[in-house]
Amino acid sequence: MLSKSSSYIFLYPLYRYKFKNYQFVLALVFAIEEINRNPHLLPNTSLGFDLHNIPFSEKNTLMNAFIWLTGVNGDIVNYNCKLEQKSAAALTGTSFAISAHMGTLLQLYKIPQLTFGPFDSILGDRAQFTSLYQMAPKDTYLPRGIVSLMLHFKWSWVGLLLTDDHRGMQILSDLKEEMKKNRVCVAFVELISDMDHCVKCPESHYANTERNHCLQKTVTFLHFEDPLGMALSSTALCFSAITATVLGIFVKHRDTPIVKANNRALSYILLITLIICFLSSLLFIGQPNTATCILQQTTFGIVFTVALSTVLAKALTVVIAFKVTFPGKWMRWLMISRATNYIIPIFTLLQIILCGIWLGTSPPFVDQDSHAQHGHIIILCNKGSAIAFHCVLGYLCSLAIGSYIMAFLSRNLPDKFNEAKFLTFSMLVFFSVWVTFLPVYHSTKGTIMVAMEIFSILSSSAALLGFIFAPKCYIIFLKPDKNVLHGIRDNSHRGRNYLN
Structure with a gap:
């Protein structure tokens, strides 16, 4: 979340941290420091940011948005206690759900919202999200690329595994349309559990059969007792x-x-x-x-x-x-x-x-x-x-x-x-x-x-x-x-x- 004349960083207590998103945080910090260090890019202006890690739930998403808007860690609406900070925009991502929930609140305050996740057709609805802008272009090339790969290997009958959400439905719709044009048949379509909740296990661990815990791998070698x-x-x-x-x-x-x-x-x-x-x-x-x-x-x-x-x-x-x-x-x-x-x-x-x-x-x-x-x-x-x-x-x-x-x-x-x-x-x-x-x-x-x-x-x-x-x-x-x-x-x- 960017603001003018501010260098304040706020870290919300972490309930479950996605380490794969840490690279985006580092990229943001590096970009802001480079801009502030160069006097020719934004003269007389310093960029700062508040950083919030939001656990995935509608309540926590809106609560953190309120804390950022009001500056108070409590349920106080329509008050702004941040006297020295004026936010320029909110940067959200990569989850569609978090961006959508925050968008419904931020547009009430006319605060521009930038999402850096994959392009989403729902977020692109200007009637529903009046202040939200997506950085990613519409990826119509993805279904075409997948079908081109099928044609290259001469696959005419394939199964599809997609996420069970609106994005998966959108890709399925685009894929079916493109496959129909090229006479590729769908053998089956299986929809899988909300991928935003998945965390990749580290190299020293592996997922259990229920795929809800990471277990320690056993260190082994060719024993004399084997x-x-x-x-x-x-x-x-x-x-x-x-x-x-x-x-x-x-x-x-x-x-x-x-x-x-x-x-x-x-x-x-x-x-x-x-x-x-x-x-x-x-x-x-x-x-x-x-x-x-x-x-x-x-x-x-x-x-x-x-x-x-x-x-x-x-x-x-x-x-x-x-x-x-x-x-x-x-x-x-x-x-x-x-x-x-x-x-x-x-x-x-x-x-x-x-x-x-x-x-x-x-x-x-x-x-x-x-x-x-x-x-x-x-x-x-x-x-x-x-x-x-x-x-x-x-x-x-x-x-x-x-x-x-x-x-x-x-x-x-x-x-x-x-x-x-x-x-x-x-x-x-x-x-x-x-x-x-x-x-x-x-x-x-x-x-x-x-x-x-x-x-x-x-x-x-x-x-x-x-x-x-x-x-x-x-x-x-x-x-x-x-x-x-x-x-x-x-x-x-x-x-x-x-x-x-």
Whole structure:
């Protein structure tokens, strides 16, 4: 409510405050202060305002209007106790009902009234509201825009949900007229409860089923005690124990031909790495914090790089072993320099540098999702930089493709202990898992998204363990007659004849 030569602000006690209207109050205060600060806009005139928050009821609306007009907090009519203030106009909104109730009173005193809410055809009736002016133009474009949207999507039979008041009736009338012109049919019309009474719940709350109270959301994450968390953690621990058992078997049978045939040192490194891979999935379960969020991604990237580099080294070892009969310059250099020993540290160092850049620019952090699950706020780790995460994953997939190609090329080399075929299958499964992971990961939210990443880690690690080491354990325990040295020599001899 604006007045000349006044800077008095009156705040009525708040019964229920609409915080969404607070932005209009701030805009009004800012505009008035800017006008008063500039001497060229209104010379020798200062604008002030009284601010009233009016609870929605006819009695309270008129009572606050009387207090503003008379300056007295009581039922005194036709008296004005505000000696030093002269109001220029009343600014009302955004509710149609409040503007209409106040308009019937203000026009008796010939006080101009400006409404800043949506245009309303009833408020535009000059016979009923002689001193009321609407700032908003008549929004005839709204029904046309809605029907244009229907035509764009080729919707010819639609349902309408509108507010159960005169404004909803007016929009319904305009919509039906516009829809009739464009041959769009109305399937049903449902009218809803006076929207002026609705208040949006804050992000930390949600509306109850009756939609008359805001309830506190439950803070949650992927617990170890949850059925899903318990299943994933149990699977990780079981696979870790199985891998440790396989490592023990290989150490015990370290002098047998099948263990020695494919570089047992690389086998030990791969088994130890797989144990860490399985255990690293436990970092994704439990309440996230800054340390676990960083360890999740860095451990995942570095440990899997070691595993895939080891597979690449094993595949290259097979190729070198069978090319040794006629070594060319390239093979001779590989044999002399023992280049396979540098594959793991070099490729791992590159991944460490990539992870360091990630942590230095946009590291992972603890975040919360209040929209994925109704009534819950899910605490999870934000990747920080999506580009860095995809670069780490792309680097791993590149190593998998390189290992797959190397193993595929050596799959037909003659040796009953040649593990190239198993390396090929393991890399194929690994690559398939993580290529499938990306679209599924981006289409899920909350704890399911976290569970998908854990599942991908476990399944790809299990593929490496199963395809590479299960056949060797089968020969050690069930086919010991094939785990002999002369078998290798015979096959090697046939291999040399084949290569010749």
